[in-house]
Amino acid sequence: MRRDGRLSRMIHVLIHMDKRGGKTTSDTIALMLNTNPVVVRRTMAPLKQAGLVRSDGGVGGGWSLARAIDNVTVREVYEALGSPPALAIDAAIDHKSCPVEQAVVAGLHAVFQTTEDFMLEQMESVTLGTLARHAGETMG
Template sequence: MKRDSRLSGVLHVLLHMAETNVPMTSEALANMMKTNPVVIRRVLAGLREHQLVCSAKGHGGGWQICRELETITLHDIYLALDKPTLLAMGNRTEAPGCLVEEAVNNALNQAFHEAENLLLERFRSVTLAQLSADFHQRKQAHGFTGNHEHSIFSGE
C-alpha cells in the first residue's frame, strides 16, 4: 500500500488558509503543496461536507476555513476524510473458518484496536488552533536564528 498522506497534506493546506482571511484558490494551494489543484479540491470537498471549510466559485472565489480554529480537532478532519485506514497491517482474513486463525486474529485485533484508539484519542486532543500557535512560535524562533545562520556562511 502507498502511505496515505492526506491528513498531513490537508493540515498543511488548512494552516496556510488560516494565515489569511481571503479565499485561496485550489491552484494557489496546489502550488504551495506542489500538487494538482484537483487533488486539493477533492480533499477539501470532503471537509466542506462537514462544514469545516466553504468554497466559492468565480472571481475572488476559493476556499476558506468557516469555523473557529479552536473548535476543529484533527479527529474532525480525520472524519471528514472519511476515516482513512490507520494501520498498514491487518488480518489475512476476517471471519476465518480456522480456529488457528481465530486465535491469531484475536490477539492481533486487540493490539490493533488499542493502537487505533490511541491514535484517535491523540487526534481528538489536538486542535487547528494549537497547530497554528505552534507554527507561529516556530516562525518567531526562526526569525531570531535564521539571520545568524545566514551570516555565518556568506557576506551577503
C-alpha cells in the same frame, strides 16, 4: 502499502488558510501541495461537507475556513477525509477454520482496535490552532 498523507496535507493547508485570511484558490493550494487544482477540489469537497471550509466560485472566489482553527480538531479533519486506515498492517486470513489463525487474528484485531481508539482520543484533544501555535514557536 502506500501511506495516506491527506490528513497532514489538509491540516497544513487549513493552517495556511487561517494565516492568509480571506479566500485561497484551488490553484494556490495546488502550488502548496505540488498537485493539480482538480485534486485539491476533490480533496477539499469532504471538508466542505463536514462544515470545515466554504467555497465560492467565480472571480474573487476560493476556499475559506468555516470555523476558527481553535474550534477544529485533528479528528474532525481525519473523519472528514473518510477515516483512512491508520495502520499499514492487518491480520491475514488464509485459513478461516484454523484455530491458531483465529486466535492470532482475534488478538491482533484487539490490539489494532485499542491502538485506533487511543489515536482517535489523541486526535480529539488537538486543535488545528494548537498545531498552528506550535508551528509559530518552531519557526520564530
